[in-house]
Amino acid sequence: MSRHIQSVCIVGGGSAGWLTAALIAARHGPDLQVTLVESVRLGIIGVGEGTWPTMRNTLRKIGISETDFLRTCKASFKQGAKFAGWRTGAADDFYYHPLVLPEGFPAVDLAPFWNAQADAGGAPSFSDAVCFQEFLCEHHLAPKQITSPEYGGIANYAYHLDAVRLGEMLREHCVGKLGVRHVDDDIVEVKQAENGDVTAVIGQRHGGIAADLFVDCSGFSSLLLGQTLGVPFIDCSDILFIDRALAVQVPYEREDAPIVSHTVSTAQDHGWIWDIGLQNRRGVGYVYSSRHAGADRVEEALAAYVGPAFADLTPREITIRSGHRATFWKNNVVAVGLAAGFLEPLEASALVLIELSADYIASATPATRSAMDIVARRFNDMTRYRWDRIIEFLKLHYMLSEREDTAFWRDNRDPATIPQPLQDLLELWRHTPPGEHDFASAHEMFPAASYQYVLYGMGFRTASRPAALANRHAAEDAFERVAAMKQRLAPAMPTNRALLDKLAQYRFQPV
Numbered sequence: 001m002s003r004h005i006q007s008v009c010i011v012g013g014g015s016a017g018w019l020t021a022a023l024i025a026a027r028h029g030p031d032l033q034v035t036l037v038e039s040v041r042l043g044i045i046g047v048g049e050g051t052w053p054t055m056r057n058t059l060r061k062i063g064i065s066e067t068d069f070l071r072t073c074k075a076s077f078k079q080g081a082k083f084a085g086w087r088t089g090a091a092d093d094f095y096y097h098p099l100v101l102p103e104g105f106p107a108v109d110l111a112p113f114w115n116a117q118a119d120a121g122g123a124p125s126f127s128d129a130v131c132f133q134e135f136l137c138e139h140h141l142a143p144k145q146i147t148s149p150e151y152g153g154i155a156n157y158a159y160h161l162d163a164v165r166l167g168e169m170l171r172e173h174c175v176g177k178l179g180v181r182h183v184d185d186d187i188v189e190v191k192q193a194e195n196g197d198v199t200a201v202i203g204q205r206h207g208g209i210a211a212d213l214f215v216d217c218s219g220f221s222s223l224l225l226g227q228t229l230g231v232p233f234i235d236c237s238d239i240l241f242i243d244r245a246l247a248v249q250v251p252y253e254r255e256d257a258p259i260v261s262h263t264v265s266t267a268q269d270h271g272w273i274w275d276i277g278l279q280n281r282r283g284v285g286y287v288y289s290s291r292h293a294g295a296d297r298v299e300e301a302l303a304a305y306v307g308p309a310f311a312d313l314t315p316r317e318i319t320i321r322s323g324h325r326a327t328f329w330k331n332n333v334v335a336v337g338l339a340a341g342f343l344e345p346l347e348a349s350a351l352v353l354i355e356l357s358a359d360y361i362a363s364a365t366p367a368t369r370s371a372m373d374i375v376a377r378r379f380n381d382m383t384r385y386r387w388d389r390i391i392e393f394l395k396l397h398y399m400l401s402e403r404e405d406t407a408f409w410r411d412n413r414d415p416a417t418i419p420q421p422l423q424d425l426l427e428l429w430r431h432t433p434p435g436e437h438d439f440a441s442a443h444e445m446f447p448a449a450s451y452q453y454v455l456y457g458m459g460f461r462t463a464s465r466p467a468a469l470a471n472r473h474a475a476e477d478a479f480e481r482v483a484a485m486k487q488r489l490a491p492a493m494p495t496n497r498a499l500l501d502k503l504a505q506y507r508f509q510p511v
Contacts, residue, residue, distance in 0.1 A: 002370035005212040006033060011187065011201060011224060012217035013038035015163055015351060016337025018170035020215050020358040022062040025178035027362040036174070037183040037201060037209055049276045049283045050078060050263055050348030051158045053099055056151045058355045064173060066150040067507040070500065072169045074279040075161040076259050077143050077496055079133050081347070085267035087458050089403050095125055095457025096262070097347075098133035099156040101449045103478040105130075111433035111452050112468035113475040115461055126456035130478075132485040137262040141489070142499040150508045154489065158348075160263070160276045160283075183209060190228045197332045197369075198224060212369065215361065216335040220342070225325055225335040233341075236323040239395055239417055241408065242271055242344040245318040246298055247285035250306055259496040265346065266305070269406045270298065273305050274345060279500050287320070287344055292408040320344055328383045329376035332369065334361060341387065346397060349390045349445070357383065382443045389445045392422040396451070400458035429455065433462045 008024055010017050017036055025034045059069055069075060080098035087093050102110050110130045117123035127134045133155055136143065144153030174180035185203030193199050200210040201224075216224035225231050237243060264275040271288030286302040295317070303310040324341025328334060336357045343349060360379060366372040398412035399422075415423065425438060434451040455462075494502070 002368040003212065004368055005366055005372070007211040008032060008034050008213045008215060008365075009201065009209055009211035010034070010036040010215040010217055011038075012036075012219060012337075012339070013040070013171065014167050014217065014219070014337070015170070016219075016339070016354045016358075017215075017217035018167055018174055019058065019354050020217060020336050020361065021174045021180045022170055022178060023058070023355075023358045023362040024365070025174060025180050026062045028365065030179060032365065033181070033211075034174075034179070035181040035183060035209060035211065037185055037187065037203060037206075039186045040184045049160050049163055049278070050274075050345065050351070051161065052348060052352040052355075053156050053158045054352055054355050055159055056157075058359070060151050061359075062173065063177060064169070065507075067503060069169070070159075070279075070503055073159075073161040073165040074281075075159045076278055076500060077261050078158040078160050078263060079137050079143050079155060079261045081263040081265055082137065083265050083267070083397070083457065086265075086272075086397065087400070087402055089267065089405060095453070096127040096134045096137060097450060097453045097457070098127055098131055098137070098262075099158060100131045100133045101447070102130035102452065103482050104474065105449055106436050108471060108474045108478050109433060109435065109468070110475055110478055111456070111462060112464055113472070113479075114456065115433070116464040116469065118456075118461065119464065127453055130482065132482055132489060135486045136489065136493065137260070139490070140258045140261060140495045140497070141493040142261060142496045143493075144499070144508075145492075145494060146499060146502050146506055146508065148508060150510060154493065157261075160278055162278060187223065190224065192228070195331070196229065198228065212332065213365070213372070214333045216333055216339040217337050219338040220321070222325065222335060222339040224333045225328070225330060225339055229330050229333055231325045231327050231330055231335075233321070234323050234326050235321070236343070236391055237321075239391055239419060240322045240344060241289035241291065241412065242287045242322065243320050244290045244295070244298070245285050245287045245320060245345075246295065246302055246315045247283065247318060248302070248306065248310065248313040248315050250282040250284050250309055250313065252281065253309075256497065259500065261496040263348070267401075267403070268301055269293065270408045272346075273302065277496075285318075287346075289408055292406065292411075324387050327380055328357075329379045332372060334376070334379065336361070340383070343387075343390060343394060346394050347390070347446075349394075352445075353386065353390075356386070385441060385443050386445050388419075388421075392419050393446050393450070393454075395419065395422060396454055397458070400455070400460055402459065425451075426460075429460070429462055431463050431465065432468070 021036045084094040143155035143157035175182050185206045187201045188204050189202035191200040198214045200208040259277040266273045270293035273286045276283040366375045403409035434448040
């Protein structure tokens with residue numbers, strides 16, 4: 001008879017390990033023994049500072065207060081991303097990918113009406129026309145008020161956070177509140193059964209740690225899935241060229257400096273610079289292709305972006321290997337986080353993939369070893385689909401560029417580097433805007449609206465068709481609601497900085 005799954009061992013800490021431990025422990029309680037083994041002395045990479053709105057539900061599920069989270073992790077509110085210089089590189093070249101859907105979407109699709117206005121000239125940007133969140137971002141306004149309930153707000157939002165502090169907070173919560181066993185050790189050996197299953201990991205100081213299910217959160221080394229079980233790595237650098245990052249932490253010039261409520265992604269000659277505002281500092285980094293530029297030129301550009309403060313900072317160089325494992329769950333080992341793969345941080349997909357994977361493992365934990373292979377097949381199909389869609393969406397940002405100034409941008413438009421499914425969609429979208437019919441899977445990573453924001457922000461146009469313009473009255477009403485919402489929110493919403501300062505004294509309303 002197949003043995004029952006009674007214990008889980010998570011190898012590796014950081015955001016991946018502790019989020020996984022928290023979700024499993026919160027779901028199963030004492031019925032499933034959860035052990036996390038990590039080498040605390042190794043530390044974590046700690047540059048994954050952007051999240052998706054899903055993080056709100058994840059934190060709520062595991063029992064962490066939003067007020068406490070924001071205070072402890074020096075977090076701020078994120079309402080989307082501003083892409084500067086991606087289309088032409090001109091000084092006034094920017095667009096937004098906000099976190100709210102276009103007004104009325106999908107019942108009313110404003111894209112055909114906006115495209116018709118753009119063809120006629122004088123239209124506002126797509127995101128500014130179809131939703132109010134670009135307005136909030138441009139004025140540094142927060143998505144909620146101090147009287148808002150925890151994890152609720154006027155506008156959809158995510159977070160910018162200190163990843164090191166998040167890992168520490170999750171560790172304390174898991175051990176103190178959720179009953180997770182924490183082992184600080186260096187793994188020196190992995191034991192396997194004849195069928196390839198991992199039976200135990202051997203720590204240098206604590207000896208053997210056995211379990212029925214192992215979660216590999218060992219980072220780029222992929223100790224269990226990659227090294228022990230030999231699952232190969234699928235390289236995606238032929239599609240996504242970014243393979244290096246140079247990162248710094250920049251202090252604010254003054255305590256009351258504005259905190260932008262969005263990620264700023266500024267295109268450069270050989271990649272782009274992220275700029276993320278936390279409560280106490282900014283996280284800034286230049287991600288680039290080493291095939292197109294050397295580290296010296298990149299550091300010069302980063303220094304110019306940061307300004308005089310750069311002279312007192314120590315840049316940290318990070319190697320990025322774009323790609324993922326061919327299989328994510330093999331035998332009784334499933335990989336989460338960097339052990340499964342990594343892509344550049346353009347749309348903050350790293351943490352959300354951790355959340356989604358960990359939540360699936362927690363909710364679909366197999367009852368027996370024989371059931372595990374069925375769950376694993378489902379997990380692999382779902383996860384591979386998600387990786388493929390993220391790769392295509394990231395590539396979309398680059399291949400739509402009109403920039404001709406460097407080889408980096410020109411090479412990104414080479415059809416040989418563009419996945420065929422993405423090319424097919426672009427052909428369809430020349431005549432019909434992205435819609436729900438294009439994304440029918442339950443495992444979609446980005447809704448049709450996200451594609452609309454990027455496409456039309458980058459200058460792509462969909463030819464207007466009479467049938468798509470038939471519901472003009474509903475569209476006009478939607479545009480008017482957007483304008484009215486901006487007028488209503490302008491005097492009502494605090495700035496990001498003002499709300500976070502107030503949160504130091506008061507708490508959000510409990511749910």
